[in-house]
Amino acid sequence: MESKNNINKDVFGEMMRNRLENTQVQVDENCWAEIEQRMTKKRKVIPFWFWTTLGGVAAIALIMLTLRPFSDVSPLMEQTFEQSLSVNNISTGEQKTETTTTQNKSEKQENSGSHFSKQNTKASNQKTATKSHKILSSTNQKSLTAEYVQPEVSGFEEASNTNKNETPHVVEKVNGATDKSEPLKEQGEVVKTKKYTTLTDNLNEPEKVYSPNKQRSKRTLIAAALGTGSNASLQSFSSKDLASGLSTSQIVETETKYSNIMSPSDFSTITHLPPISFGLKASKELSDNWSIESGLVYTYLASIYKNGLYQKIDANLNLHYLGIPVNIINTISSRKNWDIYVSGGAMVEKGLRSIYNQYSYVGDYTYTTVAKTKIDGFQWSANVAFGANYRLSKDLGIYIEPVINYYFNNNQPMSARTEQPLIVSLNAGLRFEIK
Amino acid sequence: MRMNDEKELIADFRKGKSKAQKKVFEMHASAMLAVCIRYVGDRETARDLLQDGFIKVFEKAESFSGEGSLGGWIRRIMVNITLEYLRQKDALKMSSSIDDYHESFASHEVSALEKISTNELLACVAQLPDGFRTVFNLYAIEGYSHSEIAGIMNISEGTSRSQYMRARNTLQKKVQLLMKVNNGK
Numbered sequence: 001m002e003s004k005n006n007i008n009k010d011v012f013g014e015m016m017r018n019r020l021e022n023t024q025v026q027v028d029e030n031c032w033a034e035i036e037q038r039m040t041k042k043r044k045v046i047p048f049w050f051w052t053t054l055g056g057v058a059a060i061a062l063i064m065l066t067l068r069p070f071s072d073v074s075p076l077m078e079q080t081f082e083q084s085l086s087v088n089n090i091s092t093g094e095q096k097t098e099t100t101t102t103q104n105k106s107e108k109q110e111n112s113g114s115h116f117s118k119q120n121t122k123a124s125n126q127k128t129a130t131k132s133h134k135i136l137s138s139t140n141q142k143s144l145t146a147e148y149v150q151p152e153v154s155g156f157e158e159a160s161n162t163n164k165n166e167t168p169h170v171v172e173k174v175n176g177a178t179d180k181s182e183p184l185k186e187q188g189e190v191v192k193t194k195k196y197t198t199l200t201d202n203l204n205e206p207e208k209v210y211s212p213n214k215q216r217s218k219r220t221l222i223a224a225a226l227g228t229g230s231n232a233s234l235q236s237f238s239s240k241d242l243a244s245g246l247s248t249s250q251i252v253e254t255e256t257k258y259s260n261i262m263s264p265s266d267f268s269t270i271t272h273l274p275p276i277s278f279g280l281k282a283s284k285e286l287s288d289n290w291s292i293e294s295g296l297v298y299t300y301l302a303s304i305y306k307n308g309l310y311q312k313i314d315a316n317l318n319l320h321y322l323g324i325p326v327n328i329i330n331t332i333s334s335r336k337n338w339d340i341y342v343s344g345g346a347m348v349e350k351g352l353r354s355i356y357n358q359y360s361y362v363g364d365y366t367y368t369t370v371a372k373t374k375i376d377g378f379q380w381s382a383n384v385a386f387g388a389n390y391r392l393s394k395d396l397g398i399y400i401e402p403v404i405n406y407y408f409n410n411n412q413p414m415s416a417r418t419e420q421p422l423i424v425s426l427n428a429g430l431r432f433e434i435k
Numbered sequence: 436m437r438m439n440d441e442k443e444l445i446a447d448f449r450k451g452k453s454k455a456q457k458k459v460f461e462m463h464a465s466a467m468l469a470v471c472i473r474y475v476g477d478r479e480t481a482r483d484l485l486q487d488g489f490i491k492v493f494e495k496a497e498s499f500s501g502e503g504s505l506g507g508w509i510r511r512i513m514v515n516i517t518l519e520y521l522r523q524k525d526a527l528k529m530s531s532s533i534d535d536y537h538e539s540f541a542s543h544e545v546s547a548l549e550k551i552s553t554n555e556l557l558a559c560v561a562q563l564p565d566g567f568r569t570v571f572n573l574y575a576i577e578g579y580s581h582s583e584i585a586g587i588m589n590i591s592e593g594t595s596r597s598q599y600m601r602a603r604n605t606l607q608k609k610v611q612l613l614m615k616v617n618n619g620k
């Protein structure tokens with residue numbers, strides 16, 4: 001029986017196999033459309049890890065906003081330029097003048113390379129420091145915090161002033177006293193007087209013997225990438241750069257409202273720290289080789305200002321931006337999991353916050369001014385990139401791309417971008433593909 | 436299709452490009468629908484399974500190594516999809532309701548069988564009970580051994596063998612009947 005069945009199998013089974021193995025049955029036209037529809041629905045489900053990553057990036061951005069990590073970081077590169085100035089920094093007009101006289105205190109004024117006459121006068125064992133301020137005219141839209149603390153006290157306190165026509169809140173501390181109003185009298189060593197007069201904005205500016213170059217430098221910044229969707233630029237200034245690098249940008253664009261905030265020309269050393277960006281980008285395929293990319297990019301810009309020309313003063317500026325890039329990507333080569341591509345596009349960024357910290361050193365006093373302001377307007381930029389994308393999965397890839405960015409002059413606060421509008425950066429990060 | 440075109444198609448297919456997916460569907464959908472019909476016996480169900488199968492194919496595209504034919508790889512996925520469907524509806528339980536049938540299939544009948552259309556043959560296969568039809572498809576058409584079928588269907592090798600015999604004899608009877616009907620026309 002078994003052999004008979006085997007024979008039967010050989011004949012009937014083989015015949016059936018020959019007839020049916022490669023049989024084809026016509027598929028109706030709607031079948032593919034329905035598959036596409038079902039796949040589109042599936043793709044719209046954003047996986048959990050996407051939100052986890054997004055949350056992580058948001059958390060990092062929040063930390064950056066809160067901690068201002070580069071406030072006290074030593075500059076990666078510093079350039080100093082020297083100026084010979086003959087300054088009559090005597091203020092007239094609307095002016096708030098503070099005169100502090102301290103006995104048995106030696107002034108440690110350091111202004112290497114700068115030669116100018118100051119209002120500060122020194123007599124034997126006696127110091128008089130004069131500081132000029134514009135009268136604060138703050139509005140409800142902007143707030144200024146001004147605080148004076150002595151060097152021994154770590155950190156500083158903030159007092160916001162948002163009411164119109166109010167002067168900055170000034171806190172003075174002497175020799176470790178914690179009482180904000182009484183220490184001077186209690187110590188009995190400091191005699192302090194305050195006098196408010198009027199000073200116009202222009203008169204508050206120191207006289208300059210050089211003409212700031214109105215043209216922004218076109219030098220290229222070299223950048224290295226770190227982290228998710230980050231870019232960082234290491235910039236380089238030569239002395240020539242600095243001479244011409246003092247652009248029309250101000251440290252705080254709303255300077256007329258904050259009398260004691262210096263302008264870039266008040267400092268002999270300006271260092272723009274590498275911008276740091278974190279972002280999430282998603283790309284959508286337009287055709288086989290073309291795709292469009294967009295997302296959300298947070299950027300932190302920090303600048304350090306040192307060696308005030310007219311008084312001993314340091315400052316730093318922290319800028320926080322959130323941007324939306326839109327790029328077109330052309331895949332020029334695909335091999336296994338690698339895609340090589342070129343891209344080009346633009347990004348618009350909105351400044352979230354400008355935080356300016358200024359430290360004026362007068363004798364043993366440190367006057368700290370903190371100005372937190374909005375950033376008006378938008379920063380527009382264009383970019384072209386050449387990159388490689390390694391597909392970790394069908395929807396997720398890790399990319400690395402050298403990018404040439406050009407930042408347009410949009411009256412933004414002074415930063416690496418305003419001084420060097422053409423920046424080459426190396427970006428790396430995760431790219432999500434949306435089908 | 437030229438070799439380079441096929442390589443490019445497979446590369447794009449593995450990357451999940453929609454154009455390549457559509458092309459792959461167009462190339463293999465008809466054959467795969469026939470596979471599905473052979474296993475489930477019902478065109479509408481087969482069409483649904485075909486769609487499920489291709490979605491799985493696209494999702495798993497990156498796992499296609501490129502060794503062997505793309506058609507063969509898709510076919511294995513389709514077979515697995517249909518088997519999973521049959522398992523879920525508990526259709527792979529072996530039936531013993533078919534009487535043994537031991538009539539041999541004479542060689543002269545092979546030539547007569549050529550006159551039967553593919554659709555008629557498929558209809559004959561579709562009339563088999565699910566379990567028998569599955570064993571017949573796996574053994575006679577796909578070329579699996581009984582030990583492999585035993586593993587796939589979670590049955591013993593002996594059961595697979597006996598089920599195949601019964602399925603084949605039943606099918607043979609149906610085909611012979613059909614041939615007689617056709618000859619009488």
